[in-house]
Amino acid sequence: xxxxxxxxxxxxxxxxxxxxxxxxxxxxxxxxxxxxxxxxxxxxxxxxxxxxxxxxxxxxxxxxxxxxxxxxxxxxxxxxxxxxxxxxxxxxxxxxxxxxxxxxxxxxxxxxxxxxxxxxxxxxxxxxxxxxxxxxxxxxxxxxxxxxxxxxxxxxxxxxxxxxxxxxxxxxxxxxxxxxxxxxxxxxxxxxxxxxxxxxxxxxxxxxxxxxxxxxxxxxxxxxxxxxxx
Amino acid sequence: xxxxxxxxxxxxxxxxxxxxxxxxxxxxxxxxxxxxxxxxxxxxxxxxxxxxxxxxxxxxxxxxxxxxxxxxxxxxxxxxxxxxxxxxxxxxxxxxxxxxxxxxxxxxxxxxxxxxxxxxxxxxxxxxxxxxxxxxxxxxxxxxxxxxxxxxxxxxxxxxxxxxxxxxxxxxxxxxxxxxxxxxxxxxxxxxxxxxxxxxxxxxxxxxxxxxxxxxxxxxxxxxxxxxxxxxxxxxxxxxxxxxxxxxxxxxxxxxxxxxxxxx
Amino acid sequence: xxxxxxxxxxxxxxxxxxxxxxxxxxxxxxxxxxxxxxxxxxxxxxxxxxxxxxxxxxxxxxxxxxxxxxxxxxxxxxxxxxxxxxxxxxxxxxxxxxxxxxxxxxxxxxxxxxxxxxxxxxxxxxxxxxxxxxxxxxxxxxxxxxxxxxxxxxxxxxxxxxxxxxxxxxxxxxxxxxxxxxxxxxxxxxxxxxxxxxxxxxxxxxxxxxxxxxxxxxxxxxxxxxxxxxxxxx
Numbered sequence: 001x002x003x004x005x006x007x008x009x010x011x012x013x014x015x016x017x018x019x020x021x022x023x024x025x026x027x028x029x030x031x032x033x034x035x036x037x038x039x040x041x042x043x044x045x046x047x048x049x050x051x052x053x054x055x056x057x058x059x060x061x062x063x064x065x066x067x068x069x070x071x072x073x074x075x076x077x078x079x080x081x082x083x084x085x086x087x088x089x090x091x092x093x094x095x096x097x098x099x100x101x102x103x104x105x106x107x108x109x110x111x112x113x114x115x116x117x118x119x120x121x122x123x124x125x126x127x128x129x130x131x132x133x134x135x136x137x138x139x140x141x142x143x144x145x146x147x148x149x150x151x152x153x154x155x156x157x158x159x160x161x162x163x164x165x166x167x168x169x170x171x172x173x174x175x176x177x178x179x180x181x182x183x184x185x186x187x188x189x190x191x192x193x194x195x196x197x198x199x200x201x202x203x204x205x206x207x208x209x210x211x212x213x214x215x216x217x218x219x220x221x222x223x224x225x226x227x228x229x230x
Numbered sequence: 231x232x233x234x235x236x237x238x239x240x241x242x243x244x245x246x247x248x249x250x251x252x253x254x255x256x257x258x259x260x261x262x263x264x265x266x267x268x269x270x271x272x273x274x275x276x277x278x279x280x281x282x283x284x285x286x287x288x289x290x291x292x293x294x295x296x297x298x299x300x301x302x303x304x305x306x307x308x309x310x311x312x313x314x315x316x317x318x319x320x321x322x323x324x325x326x327x328x329x330x331x332x333x334x335x336x337x338x339x340x341x342x343x344x345x346x347x348x349x350x351x352x353x354x355x356x357x358x359x360x361x362x363x364x365x366x367x368x369x370x371x372x373x374x375x376x377x378x379x380x381x382x383x384x385x386x387x388x389x390x391x392x393x394x395x396x397x398x399x400x401x402x403x404x405x406x407x408x409x410x411x412x413x414x415x416x417x418x419x420x421x422x423x424x425x426x427x428x429x430x431x432x433x434x435x436x437x438x439x440x441x442x443x444x445x446x447x448x449x450x451x452x453x454x455x456x457x458x459x460x461x462x463x464x465x466x467x468x469x470x471x472x473x474x475x476x477x478x479x480x481x482x483x484x485x486x487x488x489x490x491x492x493x494x
Numbered sequence: 495x496x497x498x499x500x501x502x503x504x505x506x507x508x509x510x511x512x513x514x515x516x517x518x519x520x521x522x523x524x525x526x527x528x529x530x531x532x533x534x535x536x537x538x539x540x541x542x543x544x545x546x547x548x549x550x551x552x553x554x555x556x557x558x559x560x561x562x563x564x565x566x567x568x569x570x571x572x573x574x575x576x577x578x579x580x581x582x583x584x585x586x587x588x589x590x591x592x593x594x595x596x597x598x599x600x601x602x603x604x605x606x607x608x609x610x611x612x613x614x615x616x617x618x619x620x621x622x623x624x625x626x627x628x629x630x631x632x633x634x635x636x637x638x639x640x641x642x643x644x645x646x647x648x649x650x651x652x653x654x655x656x657x658x659x660x661x662x663x664x665x666x667x668x669x670x671x672x673x674x675x676x677x678x679x680x681x682x683x684x685x686x687x688x689x690x691x692x693x694x695x696x697x698x699x700x701x702x703x704x705x706x707x708x709x710x711x712x713x714x715x716x717x718x719x720x721x722x723x724x725x726x727x728x
Contacts, residue, residue: 013720014641015638015679041632042635057724270531288565290571292572313609315521316520316537317520318521322560363565367611404569
């Protein structure tokens with residue numbers, strides 16, 4: 001038994017009771033107290049099956065121009081591609097930014113990026129209404145294929161990349177993987193299956209232990225150990 | 231804020247085409263708004279908004295003994311505090327040299343212009359005179375606090391009303407008289423900034439960071455200067471100073487119109 | 495005899511309130527809270543790096559609240575700028591008011607600074623500051639279990655009054671108590687309580703009974719202000 005007190009996409013504030021009853025499970029940015037699910041911040045309600053989570057409207061990641069983000073193509077229309085970057089902001093790749101090739105109006109856009117494709121894009125404009133313009137026109141921006149996607153808190157991204165990319169470079173080199181880190185917390189890992197597994201484990205470890213100092217050395221050791229085991 | 235060579239290159243490139251970050255021209259000010267009488271506990275007040283920069287000025291009167299060398303005069307004191315509330319780069323603590331410079335430049339703009347007749351503030355020579363404290367703080371800093379502070383100070387002075395003085399000689403702040411300060415003229419301050427070879431007015435915070443040198447110019451009318459202050463690490467060529475003065479005097483007139491519209 | 499309040503205010507009525515978030519562009523989160531003639535701005539910066547470094551805590555973040563009255567904020571003499579013993583104490587109790595709700599463990603090694611500036615004061619300034627800070631912290635996306643609601647309760651003679659103004663605080667001729675509360679609205683837990691004045695235990699019990707209705711009204715205003723930013727109508 002349970003009672004839902006909010007709807008999907010509602011805005012809630014800290015302390016707001018979103019559901020009562022043990023039917024529901026607390027997702028990100030929420031907590032359970034007794035039989036209530038309560039908001040831990042200002043956010044947008046997201047209900048999936050019985051999990052209630054909050055997408056923070058502020059706090060984690062604030063999209064800025066030139067940020068590189070990873071996202072999924074969720075809609076294609078005559079203006080371009082709508083991308084889900086797991087934030088309460090709408091992001092769009094317009095025709096002119098889809099590729100360094102010139103894309104004609106009316107062309108078959110799925111030939112470039114199809115629904116469900118993962119892309120690495122760059123934010124070229126943040127409009128005042130929250131709409132993000134993305135571009136794919138630079139060399140390192142492309143469709144991400146043959147790999148796995150993981151999600152971390154955007155706040156942990158700098159730690160995962162490390163000073164002068166030191167941390168992520170160690171992970172890449174030891175596992176022989178290509179890794180694309182989006183500022184929005186989505187990370188793409190591609191390579192041979194063993195390498196991918198170890199890389200993801202390492203990234204998750206950094207996420208959990210980001211506050212520790214000497215983490216870089218620890219991760220190096222961890223990678224060595226894990227690769228031996230595989 | 232990260233200072234990057236690329237960003238600076240971009241700014242200078244757009245200035246080469248007289249096109250700034252928000253489609254402004256080099257001598258354009260952002261939208262200015264002045265609201266007076268916004269602080270209910272101050273005897274005079276003004277809130278100035280230039281683009282996203284917001285500055286408030288509050289005036290407090292006090293009766294004090296005049297200075298011995300100016301026994302027949304009252305005076306002003308200008309104080310500014312760069313509130314950490316308004317800018318992540320401002321730190322708590324005693325006034326920084328930037329805060330002091332801002333206060334002193336605003337002070338000179340008001341004092342040297344003669345806008346306020348200090349003799350008329352005298353109540354009893356050598357014994358008692360009115361001293362006006364002008365406190366100015368930013369609520370949000372998006373650049374050009376100098377010019378905003380000066381506008382706020384003058385607008386607040388025009389908004390101010392004397393408090394009543396009781397029979398016993400104490401001040402009753404709760405009852406304001408209808409009498410304003412003895413003011414004449416509308417001094418304005420325009421700060422010209424140099425980036426590369428370009429002179430610009432009213433920078434945003436980002437543009438301010440790339441300033442090589444600045445010159446604050448206070449004026450009374452389109453021909454008369456009343457204060458100057460150069461800041462910044464680099465130099466101005468003599469011709470640049472003359473050009474800067476022209477820019478500031480012309481823009482000073484525009485600001486004067488805005489002030490007059492608000493100060494009755 | 496019933497104490498007559500200014501503007502025909504009822505005993506359980508707070509002064510008119512205006513609340514707004516997102517008022518300071520540079521800040522991560524910010525808010526404005528005006529109650530009667532007391533006006534407070536709050537700005538939140540962080541989570542961000544902490545200086546001095548030795549304050550960094552790998553297990554939890556550091557919350558620092560800074561309360562300040564601006565020189566032109568009081569009816570009367572100019573207030574000398576700079577921290578006073580009073581403002582330091584208020585900063586400290588304000589901090590304590592938020593510690594039970596701000597989830598410090600979510601931002602270890604970092605700090606969150608809350609700057610509270612009073613532009614106008616007519617009693618209840620620390621409460622107005624806390625109400626503003628509460629909205630600003632939420633606006634900044636700082637993880638917190640609940641908002642914090644503060645209200646200046648008080649008593650004059652045998653009457654309990656909600657939100658004392660300056661004239662009431664300074665009232666002479668009867669016993670006055672000035673009792674600021676900060677409350678966690680969902681649970682009714684008290685995170686700030688101070689008292690100046692004289693009050694009997696019996697009257698204090700009455701005050702305790704009348705706090706929550708006052709808190710609930712102010713809470714609703716805070717919630718509406720936060721949601722209004724996202725276009726949610728009241």
